[in-house]
Amino acid sequence: MYWSLITGMALAGAVTALPRLDSRQGNGQVKYAGVNIAGFDFGCATNGNCNITAAYPPLQSLGGPDGAGQMQHFARDDGMNMLGGTLDQTNTGKYDQLVQACLATGAYCVIDIHNYARWDNQIIGQGGPSNEQFVSLWTQLASKYASQQKIVFGIMNEPHDVPDINKWADTVQAVVTAIRGVAKSQMILIPGNDWTSAQQFPTKSGPALLKVKNPDGSTDGLIFDVHKYLDSDNSGTHTECVTDNISSAFSPLADWLRANKRQAINSETGGGNTASCQKYLCQQIQFLNQNSDVYLGYIGWSAGAFDPRTYELSEVPSRNGNSWTDSSLVKACLARKAS
Numbered sequence: 001m002y003w004s005l006i007t008g009m010a011l012a013g014a015v016t017a018l019p020r021l022d023s024r025q026g027n028g029q030v031k032y033a034g035v036n037i038a039g040f041d042f043g044c045a046t047n048g049n050c051n052i053t054a055a056y057p058p059l060q061s062l063g064g065p066d067g068a069g070q071m072q073h074f075a076r077d078d079g080m081n082m083l084g085g086t087l088d089q090t091n092t093g094k095y096d097q098l099v100q101a102c103l104a105t106g107a108y109c110v111i112d113i114h115n116y117a118r119w120d121n122q123i124i125g126q127g128g129p130s131n132e133q134f135v136s137l138w139t140q141l142a143s144k145y146a147s148q149q150k151i152v153f154g155i156m157n158e159p160h161d162v163p164d165i166n167k168w169a170d171t172v173q174a175v176v177t178a179i180r181g182v183a184k185s186q187m188i189l190i191p192g193n194d195w196t197s198a199q200q201f202p203t204k205s206g207p208a209l210l211k212v213k214n215p216d217g218s219t220d221g222l223i224f225d226v227h228k229y230l231d232s233d234n235s236g237t238h239t240e241c242v243t244d245n246i247s248s249a250f251s252p253l254a255d256w257l258r259a260n261k262r263q264a265i266n267s268e269t270g271g272g273n274t275a276s277c278q279k280y281l282c283q284q285i286q287f288l289n290q291n292s293d294v295y296l297g298y299i300g301w302s303a304g305a306f307d308p309r310t311y312e313l314s315e316v317p318s319r320n321g322n323s324w325t326d327s328s329l330v331k332a333c334l335a336r337k338a339s
Ligand SMILES: *[C@@H]1O[C@H](CO)[C@@H](O)[C@H](O)[C@H]1NC(C)=O
Pocket: 043, 051, 052, 053, 054
């Protein structure tokens, strides 16, 4: 989303074998489903300026909302198995509490650096922080979580207006090589330009990013990371949805992924808790499920530290004693079982 307030942790669940569908491919259900748990990213703007004191950890132990309880609910009651958490770089000790709470659910947990490929208006490896600095950050994170097979490394949230896509591919390659130096097999999410637009990926970023490989020359575990919102300007800031973006984005991307023998994950999607978003988001997720050979999963945006009374795209469940009630959109489209 084109928003300044972002932090994720995502959850995903067991694959259920469903009958093969006629015209599509895969087993009828994506492997991973979950919701982002935002809060540590709050305060980082899309130009890479971050106000660290605005981070709002979604942890009761740190004075915030009960993100740990939310994750338990999503995993237990909704059958989700991948949760995403956005990272504030100076608060890694606190962030680790969120990661551990995520791992405790049994879900896969995505660590997502939420800086739009920038720091203070300048792009990593292209005038801003050096590739070496970015590699150092990722080496530290990968080393910390090297033994956790359910940690997923999301290299960067929504790069945008990156002038040279080949240089960006070099930056991503340097990070992949560094992560694989310590973490051999965990999934790594590979982000393109254009706010990781699913629509632009096949023509704009994909050709350059296809060259990113593991040190052994394979592409095992290297998953393309795409986003797609459904509102009128594709920004993920409105409560009404106008499209499922299947014909414009997810269908052509599926063809491209198949042709190149690769997979992608839709790590941010969502909408308002409205009838129009229910219609279009459910259609979009159905399409991902029907093409589960190339789409590995989806992660909704967003639960965590958002205030459900004011945030347009809230997926924050409400708690009453020991039971949780989902937002209407999560209940209708994102949950994999009735809670
Ligand atoms: C940074 O965030 C804090 C907490 O939200 C706020 O009080 C402060 O005004 C912000 N500072 C700037 C420079 O925006």
